[in-house]
Amino acid sequence: MDTVLSIKGLSKHYGKIKALDGLNLEVKKGNVFGILGPNGSGKTTTLGMILDVINPTAGQFEWFGKKSGPATRKRIGAILEHPIFYPYLTGRQNLMIVCDIKQVPYERVDEVLLQVGLEERKNSKFKTYSLGMKQRLSIASALLCDPEVMILDEPTNGLDPQGIAEIRDLIISIANSGKTIIIASHLLDEVQKVCTHFCVLQRGKLIYNGLVEDVGKGNLSVEVKADDERLEEVLGACNLHLEMKRELDKYILTMHDGYSAADVNKYLFDHGITAKHLIVKTKSLEKQFLEILKDQEGGKQ
Template sequence: MDTVLSIKNLSKHYGKIKALDGLSLDIKRGSVFGILGPNGSGKTTTLGMVLDVINPTSGLFEWFGQKSSSATRKRIGAILEHPIFYPYLTGVENLMIVCDIKGVPYSRVDEVLEQVSLGERKDSKFKTYSLGMKQRLSIASALLCDPEVMILDEPTNGLDPQGIAEIRELIIEIANSGKTIIIASHLLDEVQKVCTHFCVLQRGRLIHNGLVEDVGKGSLSVEVKADAENLEQVLESAQMHKQLKRELDKYILTMEDNYGAADVNKYLFDNGITAKHLVVKTKTLEKQFLEILKGQEGGQS
């Protein structure tokens, strides 16, 4: 895959505050790239700079192998924070105004409204839309110019579970159409469900960059429950785990290489214990995210 966005040593300082500090990053065509980090980590600052909304202190970035220009910006659709629409105008009328601003034919309006599943409500006033519908109209607005790249800043912020699921499915559909998507989010579970790649920012610095599919690789964990008073003692003597810890009424074993749930089950049975709950646990993005942050803090102490 060729590079859509290349960021090299990008920094933004506000006096002594380093909102972004020497960020270097490449985002490939066709990927769904998640930018993660705690509040104040530099996510929105990064998006603002690559969209020419914020001037960098130093460093540079290129879109499609070129310096940012009006031509490259036309190939990008973006939603930063909460887009403003006219509450007393309909969805169609609001998008027609956006068409005038972007120089897009009105024929695109019905196309994008169908794409975001707002066709049946296109003639309803914006003020009657739910939060999820308002967010979908925002995405429709960004899709009007048929961009190659979509940038979404916290696209599911404030939505209920149904709204989150709707936006998630929409993002997947847009990605499947061949567009590159860049998402800044703090909802780690959603990023794991829709993104192909992710990076983690902390205090303006890049501390991790990798594939979402690599999350969970490494040590296997097995969750065990059984009606046996000596369960903990038996598990401690198993010699097939790196770590054993108790969580309420269950035990979590971090397994040594070459051992799995079947080995635990057989070991318990051989010791007269029948497991009533035996589940392989995979590492979530949330857990890896916290481990990355903890490791970074440990390295700085």
């Protein structure tokens, strides 16, 4: 698979503050790549440097196997902050102005408005748009030059649940059209739903890089409840699990390899207990993210 973005030793220092410290990263063609991290971790700094908005202190990056330049930047569409549109102009008129700036034919305006689901409101003034519609117009402006790569910084920030769902569906639609997408976000659930790959930054350092589909792999967790006061004692005596912890009225079992929820159910039944709630727990990206941060902090002690 072709490498779209290659980052080697990229750093940005502000005096003694290391906003980014020796980042090495690769994004392949067709990836939907999520960059995660707490506030101040270096996400926006990274995007700023790979878009030539911020000058790096050290290191380098390449787009499509070449150093960044006007030719490569034309192949990238980006939204770092909410673009400023004219409130008294329509969505269509605003995009026509962007076309003039980017030297793109006006024919692209109606195409991208249809793509982002704003064709019915294209003649409405920008000031009448909801926050979600404004964000979709921003994405439309980035799509005007039909880029190969889309870079989105916190694309669902501040949106209500409906707006988040709409932007999520739009990102998936854009990815399905064959574009590579890089997203910086702190909404872990949304990243898990749209991204193929993700990395985690903390204090400017890369501390994890992997596939979203690998989240949840490892020891199986089983959640169990029963209306029997012997449940804790019986579960505690079994040899099916590595760990057991209580959460309110249920127990979470981290299973030994080779054992399943069916084994727990049979074990309880053999001891005269009928489970009223028995499900396999899938690890969320949020839980893995917190575990990664915790492991990193523990390694420093």
